[in-house]
Amino acid sequence: MKGAAMLFCPEPDPRKVLDRVEELFHIEHVGDRNNITLAQDDMEIILLAACPEDEGENGEYAKNQLEGVAGYVYQNQTELVEIKRNLFYHLRQCKSMIQAVYSFDSASPAETQKKEKQVTEPLYDMTEKLQGVITFGDGMTLRDSKGQVILDKAGKSELEYYMPSEVPVPGSWAEDALPEYIERRDRSMALLRDRH
Missing domain, CATH: 1.20.5 (Single alpha-helices involved in coiled-coils or other helix-helix interfaces)
Structure with a gap:
């Protein structure tokens, strides 16, 4: 089973983003690379941090994703104007992103559900530590660090209000x-x- 997530956060330096991830999971990163792999048994999460100021493809990709997610929220047709405004404000403050690709083996739907939870929990922990916003899969649903829907494609939210950090x-x-x-x-x- 494979999946993907994208986390947007205000910290502009991808190296500092990864430093905070290392602190959170008590690991040490070796070298100057902008990625970390977390692994346990058959579960693996590969994290790639980038910002628009990075050289080459990573910088261009980060710029497109950061602008794209803010534009997506701006164009969202919702009656939840305050949530939309505060989320848009938060995303405009985001200066870097983490792309996460995760995988695990599963023999049954129950095992898939259990392992999916084990994989997403650390991603939500990162979202909280980095004061960010996370989206999974198709990127149409933005979530907070507790996994609650801030805003989805249909303009709905699980929150009564949203106040970014x-x-x-x-x-x-x-x-x-x-x-x-x-x-x-x-x-x-x-x-x-x-x-x-």
């Missing part, structure tokens, strides 16, 4: 920004938090 103002932006810009951003984030 607050992405801190980068130090370089705060140095160059006027105090009123920072104050306005802080007020906006406080307003969003107070609504829910």
Whole structure:
């Protein structure tokens, strides 16, 4: 059995993304490569981290995926305007992605279900650690770190509201920004938090 997932997160440096994955699973990455393989028995998860600034195909692929997922949410026809807006805002803050390909052997539907859960749990843990959003398979359903549907193709959600993790103002932006810009951003984030 094979499957795929894509995780989008605010951290712009793929190396730091993989560092956080290593911390989470208490593993050590060797070399400068941008991938990690997690394996247990017959289950395997291959993770490839990339950002638009990467050279070559990886950078182009990351750019297309990050722009594509934000565009997909922007065009989604839903009545859940606040969820859509907050998800779109979160995705626009995402600067890198992890492509995950997983596989395992299975002899029965019950075993498939059990192993699928064992494979997806670490992916949800990564989503939480990286303050990201994850999608599986065809990419039409975006989920939070608990596996709940934030927004699907039909414009439906399992959430009453969606508030992404607050992405801190980068130090370089705060140095160059006027105090009123920072104050306005802080007020906006406080307003969003107070609504829910």
